[in-house]
Amino acid sequence: MEENNFDIDWLAERYPFDVEARNKTIEQAAVDYLKTDEPVTIVDVGAGTGSNCLYFLDKLQQDQSWIFIEKDKALAPALINRLTEYASFHKYDWSLKDGVYEMLTPFKKVSFKIISDNFSKIDQLVDLSEIDLVVANAVFDLLSKVQISQFLDQLTQNKVACLFTLHYTGMRFVPEDPFDQAYIDLYDSHMMRQQSFGQALGKMAAAHLVQTFETANYNLQTGDSAWNILQDDIKMHYYLLNFMESALSELSYTEELKAYFPKWLKRKKELIITRQQGLEVMHLDLFACHSTS
Numbered sequence: 001m002e003e004n005n006f007d008i009d010w011l012a013e014r015y016p017f018d019v020e021a022r023n024k025t026i027e028q029a030a031v032d033y034l035k036t037d038e039p040v041t042i043v044d045v046g047a048g049t050g051s052n053c054l055y056f057l058d059k060l061q062q063d064q065s066w067i068f069i070e071k072d073k074a075l076a077p078a079l080i081n082r083l084t085e086y087a088s089f090h091k092y093d094w095s096l097k098d099g100v101y102e103m104l105t106p107f108k109k110v111s112f113k114i115i116s117d118n119f120s121k122i123d124q125l126v127d128l129s130e131i132d133l134v135v136a137n138a139v140f141d142l143l144s145k146v147q148i149s150q151f152l153d154q155l156t157q158n159k160v161a162c163l164f165t166l167h168y169t170g171m172r173f174v175p176e177d178p179f180d181q182a183y184i185d186l187y188d189s190h191m192m193r194q195q196s197f198g199q200a201l202g203k204m205a206a207a208h209l210v211q212t213f214e215t216a217n218y219n220l221q222t223g224d225s226a227w228n229i230l231q232d233d234i235k236m237h238y239y240l241l242n243f244m245e246s247a248l249s250e251l252s253y254t255e256e257l258k259a260y261f262p263k264w265l266k267r268k269k270e271l272i273i274t275r276q277q278g279l280e281v282m283h284l285d286l287f288a289c290h291s292t293s
């Protein structure tokens with residue numbers, strides 16, 4: 001499978017789990033913040049194939065302008081396909097003019113623009129004074145502290161409200177195996193390995209976001225958003241186990257744990273195919289708006 005197809009399939013697979021997991025109190029705080037009858041402009045950073053927008057389109061009653069910032073250009077056709085399918089399913093008018101897509105429903109007008117770029121320089125890509133909300137779903141775990149700080153500085157200086165969801169904080173297999181924690185710890189450490197841009201924050205990203213918003217005099221609300229992966233969710237289980245397997249293959253760790261890993265993996269796969277494996281993947285959602293806005 002090509003890497004891009006892999007990404008598109010993975011983002012589609014995780015979508016219903018994200019929908020279920022999203023913290024509805026945090027989400028409502030963001031919806032309430034956007035005044036109901038005024039048009040809103042929302043930027044989705046690390047937009048992938050447009051999951052945030054698809055999720056919020058119906059939840060927001062007003063006219064909306066969505067700006068997607070996604071560095072992986074190959075995801076743009078899949079994003080457009082998903083939105084086109086949504087429009088066609090609902091029999092909404094759909095048009096493209098000067099690089100901006102527009103969807104007309106009987107109740108509202110929604111426009112979409114894709115910026116295929118890195119969001120690290122967001123203030124050069126969009127006029128932040130015109131933005132009502134920045135959203136990001138499952139984006140910050142793989143960034144370094146410096147990258148997150150530099151990005152957030154641009155938002156906080158402009159007092160932009162942020163809804164950032166699904167930050168990984170840990171996982172727990174059900175039933176538990178005595179070796180689970182050791183391999184989960186290794187998986188987490190792989191996320192936080194040194195890379196060309198520095199050390200990604202992995203499961204510490206959420207804490208750094210929280211701290212930064214607090215320091216910037218923002219009102220902050222946080223809440224859990226765990227995936228509850230059930231015994232029948234075979235494909236999701238395999239995705240996550242495969243992620244763990246390839247992460248651990250790139251790590252050096254003790255000979256004892258290395259020798260035992262194939263047995264652990266086999267036992268997990270047996271539990272999955274006999275539909276006995278559950279898995280909770282913990283995340284944190286946050287909504288932050290400047291205390292004076």
Ligand SMILES: C[S@@+](CC[C@H](N)C(=O)[O-])C[C@H]1O[C@@H](n2cnc3c(N)ncnc32)[C@H](O)[C@@H]1O
Pocket residue numbers: 011045046047048049050051052069070071072075117118119120136137138139
């Ligand atoms: C796990 S995916 C989540 C995609 C989408 N938000 C969703 O919920 O399905 C993370 C996305 O962030 C994008 N991304 C990560 N860092 C980025 C950056 N600095 N600039 C733009 N996109 C970035 C990746 O290319 C990837 O598509």
